[in-house]
Amino acid sequence: MRKSIITASIASTLLIAVAFGGYAQAKPVDLDLWLLQAVTEAGPPPDDWVGYKIIREKLGINLKLTLQPSSFTDQDTKISVAAASNTLPDIFGVNRDLLIKIAKQGLVAPVDSLLPMMPKRTETHYSDPMRNKLVMVNKKMYGLPDPGAMDRVEGLVIRKDWLDKLGLKVPTTIDELYAVARAFTTKDPDGNGKDDTYGFGAYYESSNLATAGFGRRFDYIMGAYGVAGTWNFESADKFQFNVRNPGFRKAVEFIRKINEEKLIDPSWSAPNKDEFRARWKQGKFGIWWEQFAALATQANYKDFDNNFPKGEIIPILPPKGPEGKSANGLDTANARIYAVSAKAMKSGKGPAIAKLLEWMASDEGYYLCGFGVEGVNFNKDAKGYINLQGIDPAKAYSTKAMQPLTQLRNMVYINNDIELAVRYPTYKSANGKTMDPLGIWRFFKNSPYTQAIGSSLVDPPSNVNDFTRYYNENLVKFALGQQALNDKTWAAYIKGLDSLGAKDIEKTAKAKLLDAELLE
Amino acid sequence: MSNTAAIGKTVKPTRPGSKTWGAIVQHKAFYAMLFLPLAYFAIFKYGPLVNAQIAFKDFMALDGVWKSPWVGFKNFGTFFSSIYFWELLRNTLVLSLGKLLIGLPMAVILALALNESSANKFKHFVQTVTYLPHFLSWVVMYGVLLLLLSPDEGLVNDIIKALGGQEVSFLQDPSWYPTIVILSDVWKEMGWSAIIYLAAMTGIDPGLYEAAEVEGATRLQRIRYITLPGIVDVIVTIALLRLGTILDAGFHQIFMTYSVPVYSVGDIIDTWVYRQGVLDFQFSLATAVGLFKGVLGLCLVWAFNKLSRRYLDSSLF
Amino acid sequence: MSKIKSHDEYVFQLVANIFLGLMLVVVLLPLWRVFILSVTPFKYVDNSFGLFVNPIKWTVDSYAQFMSHPSFLIAFRNSLIIMFGGLAINLFMTVPMAYALSVRSLPGRKWLNVVVMIPFLFNAGLIPGYLVVTGMHLQNSFWAIIIPGAISIYNMFIMRNFFAEIPMDLKEAARIDGAGELFVLFRIVLPLSIPIMLTIGLFYAVGHWNEFFTPILYLNSNKLQPLPVLLRNILMGLNTNEFVEYDTFSQVSVQSLKAASIFITMLPMMMVYPWIQKYFVKGSLAGGIKG
Structure with missing residues (x-):
């Protein structure tokens, strides 16, 4: 009895030590982040970016940023290369189809356990059930679905x-x-x-x-x-x-x-x-x-x-x-999905990742990553709206030169009014007309x-490459007049799709959607 | 390397009765030179051959090449039964043969013109200029093609429109795309390929031409009866060698220039392998196709090399 | 060449030279067009086939724009590193191998040639090679671009055949004098091999300068991308982001920016090869075909 109490207390001490180990440790955790870039022509934040310093000193994280290419196929190429050699970075942006494929290979870790470690971020970013469904495999979340683009843009x-x-x-x-x-x-x-x-x-x-x-x-x-x-x-x-x-x-x-x-x-x-x-x-x-x-x-x-x-x-x-x-x-449903590699999770980097993301959802992280340094790159009024009053025009967050500082902004943006007003200001065109980008968006938003x-x-079938190619190529040929369009050719086209497994794809898709309660 | 090499000398006492050993010791400096290159060969030239086993496996990234489970010929079956199998093979052969059939005569004609022209400075300049495209990457070439062929701003379409015609989207039109691929390759490599024929022509005995001139042969006759027969061996050898690699239809070129509307005539084995393997994360399938291409290529090289050796007494190996 | 300029000869020269002139136009016209577009300012008007510079309205803005691209200097530097670093490794690996294999008396030469020939004839394709590179964790460094192509078997053959043709007595004389093989290589063989070294060196250098696929495959860091990848991004419009909200778009027309970047990317090669041109014939003749 006595012995077991001692064991238990030792064990709990150890647990506490482990739990707080991250804070006590002097040596920072290295985190490799492959970012989906916000402005493709701007390049990564400079090495002396103040964010790196804050992240290192406050969070104990050595953040290493790599910007992914802007083309989707080039992004897939990079992720595939890293996945094939089991050298995926700790956390990386990835498109959903490829995420599902590499998750099934066991290269990506479920992130459910990280959510309780970042309550604020979970509330602002990961509480949309629809978005979360995008990253579900066998009822587990294999990715972190940040709010994507605004809808109906x-x-x-x-x-x-x-x-x-x-x-x-x-x-x-x-x-x-x-x-x-x-x-x-x-x-x-x-x-x-x-x-x-x-x-x-x-x-x-x-x-x-x-x-x-x-x-x-x-x-x-x-x-x-x-x-x-x-x-x-x-x-x-x-x-x-x-x-x-x-x-x-x-x-x-x-x-x-x-x-x-x-x-x-x-x-x-x-x-x-x-x-x-x-x-x-x-x-x-x-x-x-x-x-x-x-x-x-x-x-x-x-x-x-x-x-x-x-x-x-x-x-x-x-x-x-x-x-x-x-x-x-x-x-x-659209989202910018970030996945955590199985390797990173295994080597215990999960808490550090959660800590970083939680910080990005804090006021400090949000404004720093989204707009830069207050008083230098932007100012904000009492309601939190961003303005440029008293800011050196050369340093304003909206100038071309300052874009590298906010490359992480898509990881913090939540598409609220403050952001939208800042991102899409009105102005006067050459003919004196007031241009209101958000007005156009609202018009789209109210259209059918x-x-x-x-x-x-819908998960891609294994022959998705051949299938979508057949699907697309023939439609384009019909439209371009390179292929006759009549009952016979159209029927042949549909038959071709069936021979590539269209019916099976429909069946599995239907089952999946019924399961996800997206069909009635 | 330098240590061993420095003491390598021709005359060396050898162990009696072991002539080979002696020769080996005598050549140790050369073996030292071969050490790094052979290590490189083992890893980067033979390593891929070892990895090619995943064509018969279901490659799992976590298990790696060796631990992934065997699946036999399943991946090959998937490819052969793909509706695109014949199309890929056809596109590969059509583009490749087209480049050979148009490129080779163009290079020979260019070499002939260079050989016959007596305007030396002009000739030299033409030679320099026609080499140029060979040194451009397909990225640059793609840019040039865009600015030349784009429907709205391209030079060719400007001319077509000026003549009252309708613009053509050359790079997106399946009826034009193969032509563009072949012609742009000919444009790029014509001058460069001419070098070897030109060299063969300069190697022809001038006495033959003089004799022909004395007998009153015209220039055309001289080409017909002296120049062409003089280089026919080179032409045939080059053609046979090229036929051996006929399955290489120019990956970089297609990769840069193709798009969905021209897949039906432009997608070749190599681009398919890239899309299936790298983009779709189906490494085993892509490797099986790569292997299929490698084996077929090997058979072709072997066959054409044999032909070349038999009829021309010159060969690659 | 001939003493009497006959009518036949005259016509013949005319035809040959007209053909050459035609080829000249065919090769130069597209490149000229690219150049003209690169100095044409942004304006919505159809130009006169884009073949003539408007003397009042030409501009180098697009060059300035391209060269002030945040990635340009880095990409240019990377291309230089890949080219010169790659070239050094190519020669360091290819020359000793070609030289050793050129020695006819080398025991096991036959087997070594077989070892070299097999990968030359049989290619396992893209994926297995890529697994070797990633398996060695070379990705995301210039090594992934340089090392796998350290020896081009074809180039090595050309060099080997050239070395083999250097008269034996020269090498032998040096050896009898007691010189080491390295001495023979550096002092006797290489000075006689300048044409082949320049030609092969150029082949390798051009290959490195033009490489875009392996960088796309293996290089992740934005600080490692070479020039052709940047050019490709510009040409394919990969760099213009849908969600760009601020003023990052260029002042010049897309066309002329493309043209300028094409021109700058090809310029270094254009400036180098004419100087080495006279050696091409020797270089390409020694290759491939076994005598």
Whole structure:
């Protein structure tokens, strides 16, 4: 009896020692963090960044930051290389599909045990059940889903000045939209006397199963036919690939028609976002689908403003299709997922990781990572709103030179009003009009979107590469007129999908979504 | 290395009765020189061959190459039954053969023109300029192609439009993409490949030309009956060697320039391996395909080398 | 060449030179276009095929923009390190091997040639090689770029064949004088091998300068990326972030920025190779084919 008490007390002393070991230890813990960068042209924070010092002295953590490449495929390449050799960093940003694959290989640790160690962060970042579902494997969380981009940030926009010049009304149906596109193409809306404009503009941006097809730049057309997104989520009975829906073929026919009649900028099939954006800034087309910040923040708008001081771009409601349906895009769950490697967890770095993340959710961490040093890079008023009063303009958090200091901002942002007001300020354009990026966002937010939250949850099948390729490639060929589009070819296309296991994919997806209570 | 080498001398007393041993001792400096390179070979050239076993395994990163479980020929089966198997093989062969069939005659013609021209300074300048593209990476080449072929701003499309035609998105159009791949490769390597033919031409006995001139042969006849026969061995050898590596259709080039709309004509074995293996984390499958390509390539090299040895009396090995 | 310039000869020269002139245009025109675009300021107007500089409106802004890119100097430095470091290791490994294998009397030479030949003929593909590199934890350092390609078997063969053709008596004479093999290599063989050293050296250097795939594969740290990777990011538009909120976009047109970065990336190679050009013939002839 006595002996066991001694043992117990020794054991508890040891436990306490272990528990507080992290604080008592003089030697800091090394943490290797692969960051999803916020501003890709800016580069990492400088070696003498004050954050490093605070993190080392207050948290006992030696933080080593590596910025991941900005292209998704390059990101996947890096993670794969590290995973294959079991040299994943301690904590890293990763896309969901790859996360599930490497989690199944046992390379990623469940993070449920970390949540109680960071109560504040869990409340602000990891308490959305929908987002958390993104990282669930066998009821365990294999990643930390930070709030991603704001929702419904993209939508249909049109050149208002072109409409006015040609005396046209804002189109409300897909047929009217088509007529406007035709006028934009043929009636010289910019009045330069040249036949150098198109109605529609887009680029090809499909990457994974959830965004298969033409990519999201065509969502408003797909939406008019009720087939935006890869899946039909209307109900459990109707759950299937949208391509099986007759409306899908009609949408493909529409895209084929505008391509054939040259109403769409022919470079749409190139996967180049950059070129696409250069093009609308050069006034090549009048109808396109764009992210509100990429469209309307001062930095992004200024080239267009220079070229067309009298130009005006407005958001419009997505056109209604023959059955009255419309959608500007998809409501999906999105998150910036950070995963903890199994190796890091095993070597006892879990608590340090939790400590770092919890600090990022504290006021100190939030403002430092999000905006820089108070009084140097920004000031804030009584309500916590950020301003630049009394700040040396060269050091203002919003300048190009200061961007490296806030590369971690996406790890702390929670998309509240304070952030939004700071990130998307209003300004005056060359024609004296007030530009309000957030106003455009609110317009998108109130426009119809198709509910497709489950699409982010469908696990990719093992032949996902072949499958999505077949799926996409044929659709693009149909649209480009490189392949005849009739009952026979369409049926052959669907049959081809089935031979690649479309039915199985639907079945497993359905089971998973029912289980996650995302289908009724 | 330097210690052993410094005492290496030609004349050395050898142990009686062991001629080989003596020769080895005599050459020890050379073995010392070979030590590092051979160690390098063991790790970086033979290591991959050992790792290729995962083609027959289900590779698990935590278990590593050796401890992953065997699965036999399953991965090969997956590839052969992939709907893209024949397409990948076809694309690889079409692009590769196209480059050979157009590139080789272009290089020979360029070499002929260089050989025949007597405008020495001009000739030299042309030579220098045509070498240039060989030294550019495919990243740079991709940039050049973009600025040349893009539908809206590309030079080629500007000209097409000026002539009243419709712009073409060359890099996204399956009917154009193979042509672009082949022609850009020919453009890049033409001048460089011409070197070897030009060298072979300068090696032809000038007496033959003089004799032909005396007999009144025209320049064309001289090319037809002297120059071309004089370099035909080199041409055939180069062609055979190239056929041996016909499954290398130019990974870097395709990797930089392809996109979904042209997968059907542009996706080759190597790009497929990259996507499946690295991007999709299916290392075993990708290795099986790589191995398939390696074995097929080996058979081709062997066969063409044999042909070359039999008919031309020159060979790679 | 001929004493009488016949009509035939004249026509022939004309055809040959016209063809050469055509080739000249074919090669130079695209590059010229790139150059013109790089000095054309941002303006929404279709230019005259982009083949002529507008003397009033040309600008080097895009060069300034590219060179002031936060990653440019680092990338340029990395490219230089990879090129010169790689080249040093290439030569350090390739020269001794080629030299030793060029010695016909070397016992076991036949077997050694087989050992070298097997990986030359049989390639296991991308993944197994990559597992070797990651297995040795070389990733995220320049070693991962430099070491796996330390010896190009093809280049080694070319060098070996060249060494083998150097007259034996020169080497023998030195050996009888009591000189060590290293002495023979450095004082006799290498001075006679300048053409091949320059050619092979250039092959290697160009390979390193142009490398973009292995850096994408193996280098994580942003401070390690070489120039072609930066160029690729710019060309593919990977660097423009959807969520850029602040003023980080460039002042020059995307096109002209691309053109300028293409030009700067290819410039060093353009400046080097013409000086070594006269040795190419010897270099490429010694290769591949066994006599």
